[in-house]
Amino acid sequence: MLGLRRAWRPPSKCCRxxxxxxxxxxxxxxxxxxxxxxxxxxxxxxxxxGAATMARYVDEGVDVLVVTCTGGERGxxxxxxxxxxxxxxxxxxxxxxxxxxxxREILGVHQEWLGFVDSGLPEGDPLxxxxxxxxxxxxxxxxxxxxxxQIRTFRPHVVTTYDENGGxxxxxxxxxxxxxxxxxxxxxxPDAYPDAGDPWQPLKLYYDxxxxxxxxxxxxxxxxxxxxxxxxxxxxxxxxxxxxxxxxPKITTRVPCGKWFERRDAALIAHATQVDPEGWFFKVPLDIxxxxxxxxxxxxxxxxxxxxxxxxxxxxxxxxKALA
Numbered sequence: 520m521l522g523l524r525r526a527w528r529p530p531s532k533c534c535r536x537x538x539x540x541x542x543x544x545x546x547x548x549x550x551x552x553x554x555x556x557x558x559x560x561x562x563x564x565x566x567x568x569g570a571a572t573m574a575r576y577v578d579e580g581v582d583v584l585v586v587t588c589t590g591g592e593r594g595x596x597x598x599x600x601x602x603x604x605x606x607x608x609x610x611x612x613x614x615x616x617x618x619x620x621x622x623r624e625i626l627g628v629h630q631e632w633l634g635f636v637d638s639g640l641p642e643g644d645p646l647x648x649x650x651x652x653x654x655x656x657x658x659x660x661x662x663x664x665x666x667x668x669q670i671r672t673f674r675p676h677v678v679t680t681y682d683e684n685g686g687x688x689x690x691x692x693x694x695x696x697x698x699x700x701x702x703x704x705x706x707x708x709p710d711a712y713p714d715a716g717d718p719w720q721p722l723k724l725y726y727d728x729x730x731x732x733x734x735x736x737x738x739x740x741x742x743x744x745x746x747x748x749x750x751x752x753x754x755x756x757x758x759x760x761x762x763x764x765x766x767x768p769k770i771t772t773r774v775p776c777g778k779w780f781e782r783r784d785a786a787l788i789a790h791a792t793q794v795d796p797e798g799w800f801f802k803v804p805l806d807i808x809x810x811x812x813x814x815x816x817x818x819x820x821x822x823x824x825x826x827x828x829x830x831x832x833x834x835x836x837x838x839x840k841a842l843a
Contacts, residue, residue, distance in 0.1 A: 544674075545707065545720030545823065553834055553841060554582045556675035556721075557628075558666065558699045560654075560691040561591040561637060562619035563790035567800070568686065568729040569679060570626060570783040571776035572815045572833070577627035578779075581834075584673050585623065585630040586666065588695050589654050591615045593639035596792045607792060614792060621789040625782060633665045638690045655690035659697045664712045666702035671716030676841050677833045678703055679817065682726040682768065700724070703821060722837050724821035728768040734812050738803050741811035750799035770816045772830040777813035780805050 555576055559565045565573070565585045573583050592612045596602050607614060623630040635654035641647050649655055654662070670678070680699035685692025705711040707720035735751050742749040784805075788796055817833065819826070826836035834841075 544718070545722065551842070552580070552582050553838065554584070554673060554675045554677075555833065556584045556586060556670065556673055556678045557727075558586045558588070558678065558680040558695060560588050560681075560685070560689065560695040561594060562587055562615050562622070563591065563594075563787065563793040564692075565628075565630075566622050566626070566783065566786035566790060568681075568727045569815055569817075570786050571779035572774045573628055574626050574779040574782040574786075575774070575776045576833075582673075583626075583628040584669075584675065585626075585628050586633060586669050587619065587630060588633045588698070589635045589637040589691055590632065591637050591793075593637040593650075593653075594793060595640075597798075598791055598793070598795050601792055611792070615790070618790045618792065622786040625786040625789055631669055633662075633669070635662065638694075640689050649690060653690075655694045657694070659694075659701055662694070663698040663701040663705060664715055666698050667706050667712045668715040670702055670706040670721060671719045674719045675721050676837050677723045677725065678721050679725045679727050679833070682728075682818065684766075686727065686729055696726075720823065722823045722841070723819065723826075723833065725772065725817040725819055725833060726768065728770055728816040728818055731768055731770060731816060733770075734816070737811045738808065741807050742803060745807065747807075750802035754799065768816075769818050771819040771828045772817040772833060772835075773814035774817070774833060775814050775831060777805075777809035780808060 553576075555573070557565060557569055557573060559568070565587070573585070577583050590612050592615070594611070594615065596604075596607060596611075601607055619630065635657065636650075636652060638649050638653035638655040641649060678699065681692050681696045683693070683696055685694075685696055703721060703724045707718045709718045735755060739749045739751040739755065742751075784801060787794055787800070794800065814831075819828070819830070822836065824836035824840060832838075
């Protein structure tokens with residue numbers, strides 16, 4: 520199974536293209552619906568990064584599409600209750616696809632696969648080579664075409680993805696960053712990928728800031744202040760050891776979404792092979808999370824509309840233009 524590439528299909532009917540005779544259109548073109556595209560490396564990433572934000576926007580009438588680059592075929596089974604089961608290991612690709620269906624139903628989002636094969640997370644010193652044919656070894660300009668097709672079909676006003684370090688240095692996360700930036704820039708170019716649909720210009724590109732030192736310290740402090748054991752002691756130590764290897768994110772946008780934390784957690788738990796439901800991610804009570812850090816955070820890195828920093832809305836500067 521791991522040696523096979525998931526068959527790529529053109530974007531499905533939920534993301535039907537609107538033809539415009541090849542001319543370039545952008546998010547300032549009149550629309551009755553705002554559209555958000557979140558690009559992720561593996562199934563489960565959408566539920567641990569920006570999920571409450573997506574659930575909030577879905578409930579507010581925004582059309583949200585998750586684009587998943589790989590099938591997660593090489594992901595480790597992290598739920599202790601499901602480890603060492605031959606039936607799961609032999610069918611991990613199909614199981615992860617079913618988990619993704621469950622999670623997207625919980626969040627209320629559409630979802631599309633780009634069809635690349637998971638690269639796995641190499642371990643060892645020296646690191647072993649990546650598997651032949653995997654996502655991270657694809658030429659960026661080739662892999663980006665599939666995402667350009669998704670952008671031109673769905674026509675998002677806003678796109679989210681990872682920063683240059685991938686959020687964390689998994690080769691698929693880094694590759695996800697690379698093709699997202701390339702596709703954002705190429706989607707409006709009529710000379711780029713002429714077979715991928717009519718040109719479309721998204722208006723804003725964000726990096727998802729899943730975790731920042733400030734967020735972790737706030738949640739840690741809130742637990743300690745209440746006399747509770749913090750799950751972040753070990754995580755903070757690892758964070759400090761690797762801090763010099765990555766830049767601190769520049770948070771520009773904090774989206775209030777505390778009311779949707781239950782949906783976020785339910786969607787993540789739907790990826791049963793990938794999370795321990797008793798693990799550190801779920802240790803901080805939701806009322807404490809809402810009190811200490813009730814937002815999900817993003818870094819604005821491209822904007823074709825005027826906006827004021829800091830923001831509290833990914834569509835700041837977009838709403839009045841897109842819905843005009």
